[in-house]
Amino acid sequence: MAHPNIDQRRHYVKILLGKGVYIDFKMKLEIGIIFACSHSAITADILALTRNKNLPTPHVSQNMRNKIRQRDGILCQYCGSKSLHKEYVVEHVIPASRGGVARPYNLVIACQSCNSIKGKSVWIPNNIEAITKDYSEWRIYIMELATNHQKII
Structure with a gap:
């Protein structure tokens, strides 16, 4: 089940990326605490927000x-x-x-x-x-x- 605050979390990550902030592992942990999720979820958000949308998805159906x-x-x-x-x-x-x-x-x-x-x-x-x-x-x-x-x- 997705986190109930996934949209807010992605918006937060998007703002940080837009400001040119490099989100390292420590920051992923801190964001994870704020939004009650794992650092992996933050990594997934970063990949989703930064990947070239013209390329095929990396997800295997x-x-x-x-x-x-x-x-x-x-x-x-x-x-x-x-x-x-x-x-x-x-x-x-x-x-x-x-x-x-x-x-x-x-x-x-x-x-x-x-x-x-x-x-x-x-x-x-x-x-x-x-x-x-x-x-x-x-x-x-x-x-x-x-x-x-x-x-x-």
Whole structure:
């Protein structure tokens, strides 16, 4: 359930951003106390208010999740392990925080372990050729941002 004061919180964040205030972690915590929410909610507000509206949304719809599950099955595209249904996630190859979008060429199935270790870094998925066959510029972008070519255990 959304916070009852979400509109006031976003308005407050928008005013701060409009004044050119850099909202660091400490300030996110302080705003969170004022509006009884987490620092993550403030981060989401900042992303929503500052993202380029001409770009696709970074949020993955249920329909998109289903398409990715059908394409990748239950095979982690980083380490190759097969996971049970609840042990894998649909995740951004290039994270939303780094400009990643919720499109098939930027989404893969990952096991919980790889997803946790990967964090905000960019790894090259095993199926990169298949997922970017019609988007070679995105393949190049992934390769430029990649920090690891494979999972490190």
